[in-house]
Amino acid sequence: MKSRPSVLIIGGGISGLATAWWLHKASVDVTVLERDRHLGGTMQTVHDHGWLVETGPNSALETTSLFKTLFNDLKLTDEVVYAGDVGNNRYILRDGSLHALPMTPPAFFKSKLWTLPGKLRLLKEPFVGRADAEETVAQFVERRLGREFLDYAINPFVAGVYAGNPEQLSVRAAFPKLYALEEEYGGLIKGQILGSRERKKRAEQSKDRARMFAFKSGMQTFPETLGDALGTNVITGSTAERIRRIGKRDRKTYEIKGMRKGRPFKLLADAVITAIPSYLTAPLIAPLDNVVAESLKNIYYPPVVEVFLGFKTSDIRMPLDGFGFLVPAKEHRKILGTIWSSSLFPGRAPQGFAALTTFVGGSRQPELTEESDERIVGIVSEELSSIMGVSGKPVFRRIARWQHAIPQYNLGHLSIIEQVERFEQRHPGMFVSGNFRGGISVGDCIINSDKTARRVQNFLENHQPFD
Numbered sequence: 001m002k003s004r005p006s007v008l009i010i011g012g013g014i015s016g017l018a019t020a021w022w023l024h025k026a027s028v029d030v031t032v033l034e035r036d037r038h039l040g041g042t043m044q045t046v047h048d049h050g051w052l053v054e055t056g057p058n059s060a061l062e063t064t065s066l067f068k069t070l071f072n073d074l075k076l077t078d079e080v081v082y083a084g085d086v087g088n089n090r091y092i093l094r095d096g097s098l099h100a101l102p103m104t105p106p107a108f109f110k111s112k113l114w115t116l117p118g119k120l121r122l123l124k125e126p127f128v129g130r131a132d133a134e135e136t137v138a139q140f141v142e143r144r145l146g147r148e149f150l151d152y153a154i155n156p157f158v159a160g161v162y163a164g165n166p167e168q169l170s171v172r173a174a175f176p177k178l179y180a181l182e183e184e185y186g187g188l189i190k191g192q193i194l195g196s197r198e199r200k201k202r203a204e205q206s207k208d209r210a211r212m213f214a215f216k217s218g219m220q221t222f223p224e225t226l227g228d229a230l231g232t233n234v235i236t237g238s239t240a241e242r243i244r245r246i247g248k249r250d251r252k253t254y255e256i257k258g259m260r261k262g263r264p265f266k267l268l269a270d271a272v273i274t275a276i277p278s279y280l281t282a283p284l285i286a287p288l289d290n291v292v293a294e295s296l297k298n299i300y301y302p303p304v305v306e307v308f309l310g311f312k313t314s315d316i317r318m319p320l321d322g323f324g325f326l327v328p329a330k331e332h333r334k335i336l337g338t339i340w341s342s343s344l345f346p347g348r349a350p351q352g353f354a355a356l357t358t359f360v361g362g363s364r365q366p367e368l369t370e371e372s373d374e375r376i377v378g379i380v381s382e383e384l385s386s387i388m389g390v391s392g393k394p395v396f397r398r399i400a401r402w403q404h405a406i407p408q409y410n411l412g413h414l415s416i417i418e419q420v421e422r423f424e425q426r427h428p429g430m431f432v433s434g435n436f437r438g439g440i441s442v443g444d445c446i447i448n449s450d451k452t453a454r455r456v457q458n459f460l461e462n463h464q465p466f467d
């Protein structure tokens with residue numbers, strides 16, 4: 001193990017690895033510590049008898065050109081698979097039936113997903129004023145677009161993205177771009193039109209236009225390839241436990257203590273980046289700032305169970321002509337939604353079979369995740385039978401349990417992030433990242449990895465080692 005890296009990154013998930021790559025590319029001496037034997041954190045793929053199971057993210061949206069840069073750097077371009085047009089068809093459950101989410105104005109007016117009064121309510125949107133206090137997603141959407149749009153568009157969407165609850169998530173923290181449309185342009189419809197011009201200038205894609213991709217051999221290809229490219233700069237099976245500021249010793253600023261293969265280790269670094277969940281960041285930085293550490297513990301990560309079931313194609317009555325479906329809370333079901341995995345990307349199921357990935361729990365129904373595997377498969381099978389007309393038993397099953405799945409950017413989240421910013425100012429060389437800051441999607445993690453790497457480089461350029 002190298003004893004004196006200049007920059008130490010704690011966490012070998014996609015956030016930490018991508019940050020390491022940008023720094024490595026800029027010739028910065030960087031080391032990544034990863035607790036597990038495998039890299040990727042939540043991004044894990046399992047191959048089993050012709051089934052390809054994503055136990056974490058199933059895909060990502062190409063919201064930034066940084067993906068292209070990474071794929072070129074890593075020679076990964078040929079491994080990337082894009083979802084075809086079929087990925088644009090999404091269904092939402094209403095009154096027990098699946099309705100296609102309309103993508104054009106005529107389809108919107110024909111859709112049975114909302115009633116006529118619900119649709120007409122949208123016409124008021126450009127005339128609704130700004131809020132004067134921090135709002136939840138539910139408050140924001142109900143105020144601007146009406147209750148029905150909240151119940152049958154945003155509520156299921158929030159379940160699909162955050163496994164979250166719109167009554168708790170802060171609109172400003174969880175959906176900053178949506179919030180900005182009101183702030184900057186005075187409305188969502190106006191903002192959508194004007195904002196697309198600005199995104200073009202920044203070479204960014206809005207999430208509803210960005211292409212969806214995965215990798216031929218699964219999402220884990222991405223962190224694994226990053227790990228291979230970083231080589232000996234990545235140390236797996238190593239858990240960081242404490243970060244301490246040490247002043248002048250060896251001209252380094254931070255001492256990181258941890259455990260590797262049951263043995264304690266100590267490393268010194270000029271700069272440290274934490275790229276791990278907030279509740280794990282807390283004990284690491286507690287010796288530096290106990291108050292910020294306590295705040296970080298308050299970010300809620302609800303549990304989620306990801307249930308991958310394989311069926312004979314002939315046992316599924318409806319055509320799997322889309323991304324899958326989402327379930328609004330108002331429908332009182334026991335699943336959040338299902339991705340039709342084998343329709344989106346090739347190689348997810350053997351010939352003649354279909355792969356369906358269903359999400360259970362989240363902040364809507366965390367108690368369901370305490371059920372046994374057997375019971376959860378039973379619940380999901382019943383729901384798929386009732387919603388999609390799936391008959392017959394699953395021929396393949398794989399369950400992934402995430403005790404702490406996705407950070408919820410609830411009301412008050414931004415004040416925790418402000419505390420983190422002040423913490424970084426008080427401790428030059430400490431950088432806090434991970435998906436609880438700046439967005440939870442893989443795309444957001446990549447955009448943030450680039451920002452963090454730039455901040456670190458800027459720090460190193462202006463950093464005066466101690467005399």
Ligand SMILES: Cc1cc2nc3c(=O)[nH]c(=O)nc-3n(C[C@H](O)[C@H](O)[C@H](O)COP(=O)(O)OP(=O)(O)OC[C@H]3O[C@@H](n4cnc5c(N)ncnc54)[C@H](O)[C@@H]3O)c2cc1C
Binds near residue numbers: 012036040239
């Ligand atoms: C079930 C699920 C489905 C998802 N689906 C999607 C999707 O379809 N599309 C999408 O864009 N996003 C999705 N996401 C979100 C996205 O996958 C994550 O936000 C992203 O992968 C997080 O990456 P990260 O590197 O920030 O954190 P993590 O993946 O959590 O990585 C952190 C790493 O740090 C390591 N670590 C922790 N503590 C220590 C320590 N003390 N010392 C050393 N190492 C440590 C961990 O072992 C882990 O490898 C999903 C998330 C989940 C949970």
